[in-house]
Amino acid sequence: MSRIMTYGQAMREAFHEEMKRDGSVFIMGEDMGVMGSVFGLTKGFLEEFGPDRVIDTPISENGFTTMAVGAAVRGLRPIVEIMYIDFTALCLDGIANQAAKIRYMSGGQFKVPMVIRAPGGAGRGNAAQHSQSLEAWAAHVPGLKVIAPATPYDAKGLMKSAIRDDDPVMSIEHKLIYATKGEVPEEEYLIPLGKADIKRSGKDATVIAWSRQVLFALQAASELAEEGVDVEVVDLRTLVPLDIETIINSVKKTHHVVIAQEAVQRGGYAAEIAAQIIDGAFEYLDAPVKRVAGLNVVIPYSPAIEKYAFPNAQDIVNGIKEVLR
């Protein structure tokens, strides 16, 4: 049996189930308690779990992120929200130099089982410092795992796995998909980290995407189906570890690849995927790998031009037509 629920509700359910299951799981971040988070994901948690497990923090990202690292080393399982991924710039030491390194530097004597949630993405008129897509920062750091679910089903299953994981996991969550709806089973389930999902099967071209771009890719595929073009959509779901097998198998089938990312193109994760496709399936390609990505610009405040800063379904359609030309 399943229900229809929003991405945000599904993620909330993941937190709730894991906090009920495991007393070492706790939540920490700005406005996570009394307010129930900016996106309403922890409403009622403070009353249910109390202030020791639902902690409102000061506006001090490096302070509370690094406190969570210490808590994780000592045996707890913190879920930390960085209210906007842009603010990870303030706590990169805690994430990249502490959480990601402690297992290695202690020769495996300590583990850091924590989840760092980072809502991000543009399209809400939140302007330059509250709209970025910075998953490539996290993916670049050995020691971190990175998830970027696109659907309510995946959000819940991946979040539960991330909470149970013994490594630090960064969860990339696009702000504009919290309200999207989808089926979520009533019974418990987990989705393993590192496993992509073919959201739509096709034979003419592959679109590889994650987070909100998966939704645009599916729109693009539906539109092109009316023109007789059969598009496969590969939702990575996890960026690190990358499910390169699923990608390569799709490339071998379709011979044409578009990689869609909202982040600015330069230095983005799409470039890493393109390089791995070249390494693993160059002889199967009938056209160069195409990146459909954000412009190398600061996200504008004005809605009149913000929409041009990142790709939408039409941009993906155009990209697919380009590789099929």
Add this chain to the structure above:
Amino acid sequence: MDKIAAEVKAEIEEAAEFAMQSPYPEPEEIRSNVYSMDNERSVAR
């Protein structure tokens, strides 16, 4: 304070001596303990 300082100094010296007497790591250890499980895969990808 002197007693604590002496204890700390002794512990550091013991750890340093242990390190100096230990063999260098084998090349394959470079991939160890970056991640907990499925270590090789996460390191490779």
